[in-house]
Amino acid sequence: MKKYLSFFRMRFIHGLQYRSAALAGVITQFTWGFMEILLFRAFYEADPSAFPMEFSALSCYIWLQQAFLALYMTWFWEEDIFRSIRDGSICYELCRPLNLYNLWFTRTIAIRLSKAVLRCMPILLVTAFFPKPYGMSLPPTPVAAGCFLVSMILGTCLVASFNMIIYIVSFFTISDTGIRMVASNLSEFLCGAVIPLPFLPDRWLSVIQFLPFASMNNAPFRIYSGDIHGSELIMVIGLQLFWLIVFLVIGKAMMHRALKQVVVQGG
Amino acid sequence: MKLYFHYFTIHLKTIMQYKASFFLSTIGQFLVSFNVFLGVYFMLERFHQVKGFTYSQCLLCFSTVLLSFSLAECFFRGFDSFSFLIQKGEFDQILVRPRSLILQILGSRMEFSRIGRMIQAIVIFGYAIPTSGVIWNLSKIFTLIFMIIGGVITFASLFLLYASLCFFTVESLEFMNIFTDGAREYGKYPIGIYGKTVLRICTYIVPFALFQYYPFLYLIGQIQKPIFMILPLLSCCFFLPCFLLWRFGVRRYQSTGS
Numbered sequence: 280m281k282k283y284l285s286f287f288r289m290r291f292i293h294g295l296q297y298r299s300a301a302l303a304g305v306i307t308q309f310t311w312g313f314m315e316i317l318l319f320r321a322f323y324e325a326d327p328s329a330f331p332m333e334f335s336a337l338s339c340y341i342w343l344q345q346a347f348l349a350l351y352m353t354w355f356w357e358e359d360i361f362r363s364i365r366d367g368s369i370c371y372e373l374c375r376p377l378n379l380y381n382l383w384f385t386r387t388i389a390i391r392l393s394k395a396v397l398r399c400m401p402i403l404l405v406t407a408f409f410p411k412p413y414g415m416s417l418p419p420t421p422v423a424a425g426c427f428l429v430s431m432i433l434g435t436c437l438v439a440s441f442n443m444i445i446y447i448v449s450f451f452t453i454s455d456t457g458i459r460m461v462a463s464n465l466s467e468f469l470c471g472a473v474i475p476l477p478f479l480p481d482r483w484l485s486v487i488q489f490l491p492f493a494s495m496n497n498a499p500f501r502i503y504s505g506d507i508h509g510s511e512l513i514m515v516i517g518l519q520l521f522w523l524i525v526f527l528v529i530g531k532a533m534m535h536r537a538l539k540q541v542v543v544q545g546g
Numbered sequence: 547m548k549l550y551f552h553y554f555t556i557h558l559k560t561i562m563q564y565k566a567s568f569f570l571s572t573i574g575q576f577l578v579s580f581n582v583f584l585g586v587y588f589m590l591e592r593f594h595q596v597k598g599f600t601y602s603q604c605l606l607c608f609s610t611v612l613l614s615f616s617l618a619e620c621f622f623r624g625f626d627s628f629s630f631l632i633q634k635g636e637f638d639q640i641l642v643r644p645r646s647l648i649l650q651i652l653g654s655r656m657e658f659s660r661i662g663r664m665i666q667a668i669v670i671f672g673y674a675i676p677t678s679g680v681i682w683n684l685s686k687i688f689t690l691i692f693m694i695i696g697g698v699i700t701f702a703s704l705f706l707l708y709a710s711l712c713f714f715t716v717e718s719l720e721f722m723n724i725f726t727d728g729a730r731e732y733g734k735y736p737i738g739i740y741g742k743t744v745l746r747i748c749t750y751i752v753p754f755a756l757f758q759y760y761p762f763l764y765l766i767g768q769i770q771k772p773i774f775m776i777l778p779l780l781s782c783c784f785f786l787p788c789f790l791l792w793r794f795g796v797r798r799y800q801s802t803g804s
Contacts, residue, residue: 460570
């Protein structure tokens with residue numbers, strides 16, 4: 280455990296070095312958030328009764344999404360990992376007395392966390408002072424706040440375990456272009472990054488909400504604003520936990536098989 | 547022009563050596579903007595209209611921006627990777643050749659995989675043009691063509707602007723993507739729906755509205771004045787300051803020495 284922790288620290292500090300990139304990121308995220316809010320405001324004015332959630336809940340959703348983009352962007356891949364699989368430098372990793380799955384998992388989480396830490400604070404602080412209902416507000420109940428934290432952690436681990444599966448699949452396919460593309464685009468839509476999931480038609484939503492992608496950022500952000508509450512809360516968090524375990528088991532099993540038959544192609 | 551055509555065929559031949567990879571990245575491009583399309587589809591299925599614009603009218607807007615952005619990206623992509631040219635000192639090579647600078651940089655890179663997006667834009671046009679309720683006559687057709695030309699030139703000018711800024715910063719400026727990617731992303735709806743402030747910025751600072759919003763209003767008949775037809779051509783004036791900055795940058799250029 281200790282070695283993974285120190286590896287985590289190393290990666291985390293490494294990620295914190297890119298401060299000017301983070302500044303650029305914050306500016307972009309602000310613009311994006313503003314435009315999203317203006318866009319949804321126009322739709323709200325078009326037909327308030329068709330709006331599936333409170334406007335303030337939506338604002339929270341948008342700003343949380345922008346602040347924690349780095350944690351939940353399913354289309355972000357670590358080029359290094361793909362490259363090590365492709366060009367065979369993975370053998371160096373295999374020589375180490377560490378579990379490769381745990382190592383990469385730690386690494387994925389560390390990078391995402393370090394990016395998010397740099398970016399989230401300015402966004403959350405500034406938007407808290409925006410006029411209602413366009414800014415961030417506090418969660419309605421302490422229960423919601425607590426569940427939000429739990430759900431955030433589960434969501435982040437779920438994204439990382441999803442990434443892991445795709446990394447491991449590229450052991451078998453060698454070229455990673457195709458699988459990456461499909462995974463990125465599909466998950467981006469299904470996790471609610473394009474439009475929040477409640478805006479989908481009910482028929483679609485009834486299926487999509489049970490998919491693993493809905494457990495990524497959709498769950499914590501809607502818990503925060505109180506859009507998911509009561510008994511639904513337990514079900515959503517349970518579902519997150521369920522998918523996390525499923526993904527971890529699949530990932531570990533695939534990794535086990537992949538490493539048994541791995542052939543390093545020279546290099 | 548002959549030289550540019552030569553560059554063009556070379557790039558095309560290179561791409562065709564890796565057909566599978568080209569095919570895959572084309573599909574990738576298609577999927578990326580297909581997500582955006584799905585977003586528009588589901589939003590308007592729920593709300594039916596936004597600020598009085600219907601679904602197919604929004605699609606008309608979306609496809610105009612998508613088509614002009616992907617055309618600009620396909621042919622003017624060279625400017626986007628310009629920071630690498632400067633960092634590696636390859637720009638010095640370009641400077642000593644007795645040909646136009648811009649031509650050589652444009653020829654240095656072309657992105658044919660953007661065809662994936664173009665196909666999508668054209669398919670959407672195919673749906674939106676008959677259903678948008680526009681009474682098509684010669685002036686309307688010209689307006690649409692002007693809109694696309696204006697869009698390509700505006701995006702190309704933005705790419706040129708980024709490249710010019712690289713002279714001063716050496717690194718490429720990430721946040722400048724706000725304008726290009728942002729315009730592509732949020733140009734899916736008529737700019738007017740974002741409110742007056744955004745509309746003003748997009749009229750006077752970066753002329754997105756000149757090719758996307760005002761001629762679009764003329765197109766769907768909300769405004770009758772034919773002057774709106776040629777506004778997209780006015781947006782081409784944006785090229786001028788960008789070009790001047792480029793000239794200034796070239797004159798001031800000091801090699802990175804690598």
